[in-house]
Amino acid sequence: MHKDRDAALVDDCKRGDRRAMSQLVSQYQRPVFNAAYRILGNTEDAADATQTVFLKVFEHIADYDQKFKFFSWVYRIAINESLNQVKKRHKQQPLDDSQVSPWQGPAEDLDSKQICKRVQAALMLLNEDYRTVVVLKHISGCSYLQISEILQLPEKTVKSRLYSARQQMKKTLQNDGSQD
């Protein structure tokens, strides 16, 4: 995330430069889409959320305050839009009936796709506050400080939520499937 380059592109966008807009979309559509996907749990909703995010970003680009990092602003809009869609849906994806648990046996014996599916399902069982910090940490690769800026939360709260979220996921993944 290059602050100066983003700032230059944003200035160009404010002047109506569509190539600058295209570059920003190209740069951020994948991370925004992936964050939305991990919060929403399916590609269709994530694609819709991503489109809405960029429409909102460029709709309000003239109001963007450059004292904040551009990617923080984009991620904040992305998280809010994804959570809005979650609220509209009011459903969570349940774990499927497969008996596979990532805690069973050596990891290499398990189908990695199945593991990812179960981890995503466990992620979907977290409440939105916990899911958001997990996504920003593990999917978007943000630091505690960056997460606190994006979510406008104290760093202490970010760390606490992350810890609790990981504990809850551990419990979910351990309890799922046949356990000895």
Added chain:
Amino acid sequence: MNEQDQINHPGIDQRVQYLLNGSIDGELNESELDELDGLLAGSDKLRKLSEELVVVTGLLDGLPEIEPPQYLQESIERQVRLPAQDNRVEPKQGFFRHWLPTHWLQTGFALAAGAVLTIGVYEMGSGPITREDATNLVGTVAKSQAADQGELLDNIPIRSNTLNGRVEFRHLEDFLILDVQLSSAGSSEIVVNLAGQGLEFEDIIRKKDHKDIVSVIDSSIKVTSNGDQNYILKLRRTSVTQQAGPLELEFFIDNTLVHEAELSVPRL
């Protein structure tokens, strides 16, 4: 420690949580790492907890990156409007009639072009569009204005094999706006049912030079196009504010209904 934390891990105080979390995320300094090592050496329970946290974070870090759909970038770029798309200063006027006093050349050209456009324009089963309808359509050949977008009320994303894009429903001053951005494989038609909504057709502003046919029959607006539909439909509120229900939209491809949507119309 809050109540939820106590439930998740009784007996683990916040300092230990911070150290365990921090070590996994690489956020501890030397002395904190030493502190944690000392704690782990003295507690099987903490060591087990630490190992389990490592497994969980490993699983989360192992989630693969998902490739966005191929159409996404293009779809976003097509829909995005920037504050000033060219160096031309756009007058902040949204109503064609307000241009008349000062832009008579543009008006005259638009009227002439609008007259040409209406030749050969027909509604299915109801004959040619009347002079009154043609007046409503005048102004559509002129290049679209980079109008203010207004407040977003709703958004209809459409994703199917034959029709893709979105319709945004906005409130702008005295108007309700349907911002249509759709691409289709065949001949597409959108029908907007205004019956009982207290709305009437005001204007259509095309964003690209497409040949499409707009008809207003009774209380329905129908826009037919071969291919993309990219325009703004302006709806004006009438004095009748009673609303029968949501605003209904129907989407047809090659005369087959492929999608329906309803939009809640905000009351005055």
